[in-house]
Amino acid sequence: MTFPHSGRRAAARSRAAVRGTRSRVRPANQAIRAAIASVPPMRDLLPRRSGLVLLGLGFVGAMVVSSSVPALAVSVSDTTASVYAPAQYTGDSVELEPQHIEVASDVVMPAAVAGASSYAVEAAPPPLLSQVASVGSISLIESDRIVWPVLTPERQSDGFGPRSAPCAGCSTVHxxxxxxxxxxxxxxxxxxxxxxxxxxxxxxxxxxxxxxHNIAGTLVTSSYAHMQGGSMTVGVGDHVTAGQQIGRVGTTGQSTGPHLHLEMFGSDGVRFDGFAWLAMRVTG
Known part of the structure; x- marks a missing residue:
C-alpha cells in the first residue's frame, strides 16, 4: 500500500511510524537495563582486578629479567662453588683455602730451582795501590786483557839486551x-x-x-818512546784501557829512524824483555 506524501493521511502515517519505532526501542532499552543489572558492583570487582594486575606485572617483570640478565648471572647460585672453589663460608665472610700444586714423582727439577747453594760467588781481586810523585796515590784495577803496542809486532829492528851501539852515544845494552x-x-x-x-x-x-798496570796483582810499568811530536792523546793521571791509542810512531829523541822503543819494568825499576813478556801474555 502506498501512503500519500502530504496531507492529513501523510501526517497520520508519520505518527504511526514513530509509535512503531518507540515500541521497538523500548524492548532494547529493557535488555540493556537487564544486562547492567546483572553486572556485580565495582566493590566486588576490585579484589579480582587487583589480583589480575599484580599477576600481569609479575609476568612482565619476569620476562624483562630473563631477557636482559646473562644466564650465568641468573644461575650464579648453582655455579659459584665451581668458579671460586675451594672456599669456606663463615657467616658473612668467605675464606679462600690455599692453592696447592701436585708434581709427578718422575719430574726432574732444574738445577736453579733445586737449590741456590750450588752457586759460588767469587770476589773481585782488590785494587793495587801505587805512589807516584807526579800523581800521588793510584788505585790500579787488575787488567783482564793484554795486547801488543803496535799492529805488526813481528817487525823489529832491535831486541832487548847486549848489542853493538847503533849510533854515537847509543847504549851497548838495550x-x-x-x-x-x-x-x-x-x-x-x-x-x-x-x-x-x-x-x-x-x-x-x-x-x-x-x-x-796491575797485572795479576803485580805492578808493571810500560814506557813508549821516540813517538811523534804532538801525537800524544793522554795526560798524567788519565786512565787508559788495553788497546787504546796513546800516540804515533816517530823518531824524536836519540833515534836512528822511525820506530817505537818499548821498555818494561817492575816496582824495582829493573828493565826486562818486553817482547818475551808480551808473547807469553797477549790475550787479544
Whole structure:
C-alpha cells in the first residue's frame, strides 16, 4: 500500500511510524537495563582486578629479567662453588683455602730451582795501590786483557839486551825492544792502567809516555818512546784501557829512524824483555 506524501493521511502515517519505532526501542532499552543489572558492583570487582594486575606485572617483570640478565648471572647460585672453589663460608665472610700444586714423582727439577747453594760467588781481586810523585796515590784495577803496542809486532829492528851501539852515544845494552811498524802508525797501551808520565822532552827518549798496570796483582810499568811530536792523546793521571791509542810512531829523541822503543819494568825499576813478556801474555 502506498501512503500519500502530504496531507492529513501523510501526517497520520508519520505518527504511526514513530509509535512503531518507540515500541521497538523500548524492548532494547529493557535488555540493556537487564544486562547492567546483572553486572556485580565495582566493590566486588576490585579484589579480582587487583589480583589480575599484580599477576600481569609479575609476568612482565619476569620476562624483562630473563631477557636482559646473562644466564650465568641468573644461575650464579648453582655455579659459584665451581668458579671460586675451594672456599669456606663463615657467616658473612668467605675464606679462600690455599692453592696447592701436585708434581709427578718422575719430574726432574732444574738445577736453579733445586737449590741456590750450588752457586759460588767469587770476589773481585782488590785494587793495587801505587805512589807516584807526579800523581800521588793510584788505585790500579787488575787488567783482564793484554795486547801488543803496535799492529805488526813481528817487525823489529832491535831486541832487548847486549848489542853493538847503533849510533854515537847509543847504549851497548838495550833496555827495550824496537818495533818498526812504520812512521805515524798508532801506538797503543798494552793493558788497562794509569798514565804516570807524558812528556815531549824526554831527553834521549824524545816524546815519551809511561803507564802503570796491575797485572795479576803485580805492578808493571810500560814506557813508549821516540813517538811523534804532538801525537800524544793522554795526560798524567788519565786512565787508559788495553788497546787504546796513546800516540804515533816517530823518531824524536836519540833515534836512528822511525820506530817505537818499548821498555818494561817492575816496582824495582829493573828493565826486562818486553817482547818475551808480551808473547807469553797477549790475550787479544
Amino acid at each position: 833496555d827495550g825492544v824496537d818495533f818498526n811498524p812504520g812512521n805515524g802508525t798508532p801506538v797503543m797501551a798494552i793493558a788497562d792502567g794509569v798514565v804516570v808520565l807524558a812528556t815531549a822532552s824526554g831527553g834521549g827518549l824524545g816524546v815519551n809516555i809511561e803507564v802503570q
